[in-house]
Amino acid sequence: MKSIIFCCILATFSFSSIYGQVSSAEQAVKKAEKKVADKMIEKTFNGLVNKLFGSDSTKTTENTSVRTDSTVTSNSSPFGGLFSSKTVDKEFKFDMTLDMEMVTKDKKGKGDVIYVKAHYSQDSAYIGTEMENIFNIMDFGDKKNYALMGGKVTIMNLESFIDKANKKAKKKEENEEIPEFTKTGKTEMVAGYKCDEYLVEDEDFTGHYYIANGIGLNPEVYAKTFDANPAINYPKDQRGVILKMVIENTKDKTTTTMITKEVIKQELNYDLSKYKATDLSKLF
Template structure:
């Protein structure tokens, strides 16, 4: 799954937490180092995705929400829901190099260090996960009323396509510019100049096993969201 999630990172020039390996995350959580959460985090809108995959012959389905910041605020959040598992909202604070996890059912919140530069560089330096520069195929289609360009990305293990909206649904243009610059600094890979916006659909296939992964945006919400630590116990 690490390969597929890193494709999302390259596409947007953001979401670096998905490029970080599970072992790195466990080390950060087990190190005892904590980051104090801010009182609240504000977002201008969100995308809802339905995801599906085949892993080791077993089907997987889930739901994701991506939350985008207002103006030039340098944060991002995502929530993943899986069957029989409690959902966790994770806020990525790029400026403070931290990840804040809200365990909503338990009303607990925890902040851990997140080395964004190291996460992206480690993944891109790995021959198995290092990917090619995204290439536009020339194909377009409409998703939820937004015209999207198809982009192709190759790695040693996966072939992936992303349908990227030509016009972002949210006023977070400054955020995407900052994250593109972050990606170039961390990995040395510039995004194509005309690769702008947000992917509304992602498809990937494992070259060896032929297992497929899919994420499709099913809802765009322009309703502002505020995630507050009030009423949460800090771990």
């Protein structure tokens, strides 16, 4: 309940700070986290290694001045190309976009709005998320995460992340009851679509979910995207798509709202072979 796939949106600045662990919606929208993650992604692994080993510098000994080039790349020894990939023979096609706003407000009603686009494919189990200058793709087929930024793509393994999430959810199920979606009978128009309201409650949170049917997205594909976040007990027989959610933290009195402003039906293609790749999937 404390998290939902739309926080994977923020895989752009999550996934262990770079791609993120799916955390609570409150954590996902923290401005500070976003800034740190943007910076980390921009540097990528090569930049981080250079920082650890030091940049080009001139070291002076007693008798000579020695030029020391400590620049390290993914192809340098001892790495030997372990993390690099000349090309990624992968193409993603999206045919529907949810243009959304997310905001977490404190008990005083203050909070910053984050604008996010979630891209879906009608017949493929992957989701693209776009925020500012970062485009992130979570592929649940080959269980890989692809982050695109500045003409580069960084690849990370999604399988271990999903496995850990499933184990955590299973353990939680054994220790406590996972709250169910309850249909309230209320309806609301969101982005031009009629939505049914569902209520989810536990001791810490109260969540209102507004689910629309018939927007043209394959429900099986949509439900598959929840594999990365089993903490939310999304109904297996649900045929709709969440267009709005409001989560109230009963302890700290914060409220997180995600609302779809527009459902855009247009095709987007991403050919990853055109991007310079850094493959970190062998590490994690």
